[in-house]
Amino acid sequence: xxxxxxxxxxxxxxxxxxxxxxxxxxxxxxxxxxxxxxxxxxxxxxxxxxxxxxxxxxxxxxxxxxxxxxxxxxxxxxxxxxxxxxxxxxxxxxxxxxxxxxxxxxxxxxxxxxxxxxxxxxxxxxxxxxxxxxxxxxxxxxxxxxxxxxxxxxxxxxxxxxxxxxxxxxxxxxxxxxxxxxxxxxxxxxxxxxxxxxxxxxxxxxxxxxxxxxxxxxxxxxxxxxxxxxxxxxxxxxxxxxxxxxxxxxxxxxxxxxxxxxxxxxxxxxxxxxxxxxxxxxxxxxx
Amino acid sequence: xxxxxxxxxxxxxxxxxxxxxxxxxxxxxxxxxxxxxxxxxxxxxxxxxxxxxxxxxxxxxxxxxxxxxxxxxxxxxxxxxxxxxxxxxxxxxxxxxxxxxxxxxxxxxxxxxxxxxxxxxxxxxxxxxxxxxxxxxxxxxxxxxxxxxxxxxxxxxxxxxxxxxxxxxxxxxxxxxxxxxxxxxxxxxxxxxxxxxxxxxxxxxxxxxxxxxxxxxxxxxxxxxxxxxxxxxxxxxxxxxxxxxxxxxxxxxxxxxxxxxxxxxxxxxxxxxxxxxxxxxxxxxxxxxxxxxxxxxxxxxxxxxxxxxxxxxxxxxxxxxxxxxxxxxxxxxxxxxxxxxxxxxxxxxxxxxxxxxxxxxxxxxxxxxxxxxxxxxxxxxxxxxxxxxxxxxxxxxxxxxxxxxxxxxxxxxxxxxxxxxxxxxxxxxxxxxxxxxxxxxxxxxxxxxxxxxxxxxxxxxxxxxxxxxxxxxxxxxxxxxxxxxxxxxxxxxxxxxxxxxxxxxxxxxxxxxxxxxx
Numbered sequence: 001x002x003x004x005x006x007x008x009x010x011x012x013x014x015x016x017x018x019x020x021x022x023x024x025x026x027x028x029x030x031x032x033x034x035x036x037x038x039x040x041x042x043x044x045x046x047x048x049x050x051x052x053x054x055x056x057x058x059x060x061x062x063x064x065x066x067x068x069x070x071x072x073x074x075x076x077x078x079x080x081x082x083x084x085x086x087x088x089x090x091x092x093x094x095x096x097x098x099x100x101x102x103x104x105x106x107x108x109x110x111x112x113x114x115x116x117x118x119x120x121x122x123x124x125x126x127x128x129x130x131x132x133x134x135x136x137x138x139x140x141x142x143x144x145x146x147x148x149x150x151x152x153x154x155x156x157x158x159x160x161x162x163x164x165x166x167x168x169x170x171x172x173x174x175x176x177x178x179x180x181x182x183x184x185x186x187x188x189x190x191x192x193x194x195x196x197x198x199x200x201x202x203x204x205x206x207x208x209x210x211x212x213x214x215x216x217x218x219x220x221x222x223x224x225x226x227x228x229x230x231x232x233x234x235x236x237x238x239x240x241x242x243x244x245x246x247x248x249x250x251x252x253x254x255x256x257x258x259x260x261x262x263x264x265x266x267x268x269x270x271x272x273x274x275x276x277x278x279x280x281x282x283x284x285x286x287x
Numbered sequence: 288x289x290x291x292x293x294x295x296x297x298x299x300x301x302x303x304x305x306x307x308x309x310x311x312x313x314x315x316x317x318x319x320x321x322x323x324x325x326x327x328x329x330x331x332x333x334x335x336x337x338x339x340x341x342x343x344x345x346x347x348x349x350x351x352x353x354x355x356x357x358x359x360x361x362x363x364x365x366x367x368x369x370x371x372x373x374x375x376x377x378x379x380x381x382x383x384x385x386x387x388x389x390x391x392x393x394x395x396x397x398x399x400x401x402x403x404x405x406x407x408x409x410x411x412x413x414x415x416x417x418x419x420x421x422x423x424x425x426x427x428x429x430x431x432x433x434x435x436x437x438x439x440x441x442x443x444x445x446x447x448x449x450x451x452x453x454x455x456x457x458x459x460x461x462x463x464x465x466x467x468x469x470x471x472x473x474x475x476x477x478x479x480x481x482x483x484x485x486x487x488x489x490x491x492x493x494x495x496x497x498x499x500x501x502x503x504x505x506x507x508x509x510x511x512x513x514x515x516x517x518x519x520x521x522x523x524x525x526x527x528x529x530x531x532x533x534x535x536x537x538x539x540x541x542x543x544x545x546x547x548x549x550x551x552x553x554x555x556x557x558x559x560x561x562x563x564x565x566x567x568x569x570x571x572x573x574x575x576x577x578x579x580x581x582x583x584x585x586x587x588x589x590x591x592x593x594x595x596x597x598x599x600x601x602x603x604x605x606x607x608x609x610x611x612x613x614x615x616x617x618x619x620x621x622x623x624x625x626x627x628x629x630x631x632x633x634x635x636x637x638x639x640x641x642x643x644x645x646x647x648x649x650x651x652x653x654x655x656x657x658x659x660x661x662x663x664x665x666x667x668x669x670x671x672x673x674x675x676x677x678x679x680x681x682x683x684x685x686x687x688x689x690x691x692x693x694x695x696x697x698x699x700x701x702x703x704x705x706x707x708x709x710x711x712x713x714x715x716x717x718x719x720x721x722x723x724x725x726x727x728x729x730x731x732x733x734x735x736x737x738x739x740x741x742x743x744x745x746x747x748x749x750x751x752x753x754x755x756x757x758x759x760x761x762x763x764x765x766x767x768x769x770x771x772x773x774x775x776x777x778x779x780x781x782x783x784x785x786x787x788x789x790x791x792x793x794x795x796x797x798x799x800x801x802x803x804x805x
Contacts, residue, residue, distance in 0.1 A: 005774050013295055014295075015295060015297070016295070026295050026297065026298055026731060027297070028296060028298050028299035030299060030301055030499060030503060031296050031298045031299060031301065032296070032301060032496075032499070033298075035504060036300050056289070085608065086398065093390075100745050106745075126700070126701075127700060128698065128700030128701055130700065137701075139701070139704040139712075139714070140704050140705060140706050140707065140712075141706050141707050142706070142707045206503060219311075234707065235590035237707035237708065238705055238706070238708060238709035238710075238769070239705060239706075239707055282745065282760070282762070284704065284712065284714060284744065284764060
């Protein structure tokens with residue numbers, strides 16, 4: 001076991017370690033490799049001093065360079081905003097009705113509006129804007145309050161039937177359960193079904209037509225085509241916000257409906273309101 | 288077991304290597320490869336290629352900002368990245384093929400580390416002299432002369448390194464513009480940083496780390512053993528012929544003297560220095576009869592232990608020890624040894640490109656397998672086939688590419704939309720790509736067995752303009768009236784077409800229409 005002993009088979013120097021006759025060969029690492037390891041350790045320590053690293057009881061060491069991911073993101077957002085500043089100015093200056101005519105600006109507005117929609121509107125209207133029971137589908141061509149760019153923008157800004165914005169679109173369907181007899185309600189439901197379906201009881205519907213004319217036509221129109229000024233739905237089309245079956249219609253007539261949408265004017269920037277309006281307008285139903 | 292003596296060091300200082308200058312076939316071949324590869328590297332960014340006014344005129348350009356890769360007449364878009372992936376796979380298979388057939392020819396001839404190290408060694412030899420002079424200089428104390436030589440060498444190395452890093456950045460932006468910007472110090476910081484990093488790596492790797500990169504950093508020496516077998520043609524020492532080696536063998540000295548004399552006499556006859564006859568077919572030179580020896584001495588091998596092969600080796604190894612991980616098969620030892628063999632009047636090829644499987648046959652004096660039998664074997668044929676198949680596939684894909692393309696992403700949230708009149712509508716996000724150099728009018732169409740209608744969001748008709756070299760996202764509506772079968776069935780196949788109204792070219796994608804039964 002003297003220093004520099006050679007292994008008989010390989011001719012390689014051994015480390016002098018031997019276990020049950022098995023000797024460990026010594027294949028030395030290059031010395032520069034060792035220095036690289038030390039340099040990496042030094043670099044690692046320097047890095048933890050320069051950047052946030054060591055966990056403390058609350059938070060972590062800040063690092064002498066003052067670097068933070070949040071500041072980085074903020075800087076990136078600022079840089080991005082600066083890049084888009086021109087487009088934003090143009091968006092604010094453009095008349096919304098003529099927006100689709102300027103292709104680049106429209107593309108920007110729709111992309112921006114998509115982002116606004118996904119973080120603010122998708123909770124109720126769905127990420128694909130298809131809505132759900134009680135929350136309108138924004139992809140179809142049926143609008144309660146109007147589907148022109150200006151209508152959509154107004155709805156976004158002020159909302160519907162909310163109490164925060166005095167300009168919010170407002171209407172209320174009465175609860176007819178207190179005003180009409182059960183038979184009258186059944187008849188008027190049958191009449192409403194007859195407006196959009198071929199399967200209905202003709203006699204009952206005829207009775208219901210009178211009830212409809214007396215109680216409903218003021219808002220929904222004589223033919224049940226609705227009235228956008230009052231947000232009264234078109235009852236003759238194929239689209240139902242709450243459902244077009246007898247049970248749901250009866251419930252609607254008895255209790256009324258009172259869908260609320262918040263006002264987004266105070267929450268979103270002017271550019272965001274315009275952008276999200278352009279986005280909704282571009283989904284397939286825009287008028 | 289305990290050991291009281293000091294254990295040997297687990298770390299070894301680097302043993303400096305001073306490769307001697309060598310001349311010969313392989314050295315010349317390597318110079319040629321060096322000139323060609325470095326030439327390609329430095330010149331390529333400056334080749335111009337006219338693509339019209341709206342596109343860059345640099346033949347080879349990786350335009351990261353615009354997400355385009357230009358290669359002469361080929362233009363690769365990001366969605367065509369499979370071409371790059373395919374080329375990388377081909378490069379990998381090509382490496383496997385060459386390694387299994389010819390050993391580590393990549394390492395020995397074309398690897399950038401080898402090529403630049405070769406160049407750096409050339410500079411070193413010009414400035415500091417050949418091996419012996421460099422060894423002396425290394426050992427000499429730091430005198431004015433040593434400083435002068437070292438600084439000159441480092442300066443030239445640094446210039447090469449800067450040129451190397453400098454050439455790299457030209458591949459990523461217009462070379463003449465960037466060259467002006469670089470000189471006037473107005474180029475983007477990324478350019479300077481890239482040049483600085485590549486200058487540093489070239490300078491350090493080529494000048495100082497050299498063989499250490501191959502031995503300790505590169506994974507290839509460790510992988511390549513799996514690619515090689517005993518049929519692989521590689522650089523090896525014919526130990527059956529060379530051993531026992533020795534300088535002071537009386538028989539050898541006498542034989543050599545006779546041979547040299549014979550050679551000098553025959554010099555006028557114009558005998559080639561390297562006769563084309565392989566050694567195994569040539570008769571072994573007859574050794575003249577000798578005086579009886581005083582002691583028993585085995586018949587000497589051809590190796591005179593002159594260390595020429597060791598002295599020229601850039602890796603600092605002895606090829607006579609057999610196949611080694613450190614050997615990059617640069618073949619300079621072949622040149623060196625052939626030179627010596629010629630001088631002592633022995634046939635060339637004591638160190639040579641040989642297949643290890645031939646060893647037994649050669650030792651017995653039998654003819655070795657012909658070269659083609661070594662090269663053509665299932666594994667090389669398999670590599671070649673795979674390589675060619677991918678190559679043919681890529682070329683085919685390249686030729687069927689058209690200037691217009693579309694991708695169709697059906698919007699499935701929701702699967703369909705019911706309109707006021709009961710019409711069923713499906714939405715598709717269609718991306719239209721215009722790869723021609725000018726704005727084009729694209730007309731969209733639809734074909735289906737069922738009655739379906741197509742509309743474009745925000746458009747009155749089905750034609751839209753797509754600017755040059757851009758992709759446009761268009762929302763497309765396909766509708767079925769309530770009474771039509773497509774409105775009520777689960778899925779109706781359809782095909783969306785785009786037609787370039789100028790070039791009359793078309794492209795299409797198949798997709799599905801979802802009805803109410805969905």
